[in-house]
Amino acid sequence: MDLDQALKGRRSVRSYLDKSVQEDLVRQVIEAATFAPSAKNGQQWRFTVLIGNAKKALTDLFRHELEVVSQRIGLENMGSSFSSCSIMEKAPVVIMVWNAGEKSWETEIHSVAAAIQNVLLKAYALGLGTVWIGDIFYTLSALKRHLGKPWKLMAAVALGWPAHVSNPRPRKSVDEVTEFLS
Numbered sequence: 636m637d638l639d640q641a642l643k644g645r646r647s648v649r650s651y652l653d654k655s656v657q658e659d660l661v662r663q664v665i666e667a668a669t670f671a672p673s674a675k676n677g678q679q680w681r682f683t684v685l686i687g688n689a690k691k692a693l694t695d696l697f698r699h700e701l702e703v704v705s706q707r708i709g710l711e712n713m714g715s716s717f718s719s720c721s722i723m724e725k726a727p728v729v730i731m732v733w734n735a736g737e738k739s740w741e742t743e744i745h746s747v748a749a750a751i752q753n754v755l756l757k758a759y760a761l762g763l764g765t766v767w768i769g770d771i772f773y774t775l776s777a778l779k780r781h782l783g784k785p786w787k788l789m790a791a792v793a794l795g796w797p798a799h800v801s802n803p804r805p806r807k808s809v810d811e812v813t814e815f816l817s
């Protein structure tokens with residue numbers, strides 16, 4: 636796929652067909668992630684791929700924990716978290732993305748974010764849909780405990796065959812986000 640087409644054509648996909656994704660495709664997506672640049676080539680990213688019962692156990696926990704948090708802070712303060720949970724429940728695959736960086740460098744997070752972007756772009760090139768889900772932050776420690784890894788949990792990526800692709804979100808122009816100094 637042409638690079639510009641990938642960069643400009645990718646959308647967050649929040650609705651998926653009821654159709655599984657072959658493991659080989661998931662592996663290709665993760666392999667693309669491993670080609671991201673990383674701080675000191677530390678390759679701090681780690682991935683937990685969830686399907687079937689393993690995914691259900693995680694999303695059941697996520698929903699339960701969101702309900703607990705919402706009782707404490709109020710539904711009006713839960714943002715898009717319940718909708719993100721529904722997306723994860725319906726997606727055939729959820730990839731949990733970790734930061735295994737041991738140096739606690741700020742840049743370790745950058746490495747993992749670069750890897751996630753590669754996941755999204757490779758999935759798009761394969762005809763798959765994804766959405767990057769930061770809303771797991773509402774219940775981070777419970778999800779981390781459940782998965783039992785020593786790393787920092789960064790994000791979830793929902794993955795599946797697109798059922799509906801929404802219109803492009805507006806973008807700021809180059810001039811709005813850039814200053815040129817000489």
Ligand SMILES: Cc1cc2nc3c(=O)[nH]c(=O)nc-3n(C[C@H](O)[C@H](O)[C@H](O)COP(=O)(O)O)c2cc1C
Nearest residue numbers: 645646647649715719766767768769770771803804
């Ligand atoms: C760090 C980060 C966190 C995000 N978290 C969520 C989320 O929790 N739920 C969701 O539906 N979308 C989430 N998104 C997707 C954004 O809403 C989306 O990328 C943005 O609206 C631009 O739309 P596009 O991806 O279709 O270009 C997240 C994106 C990023 C980069």
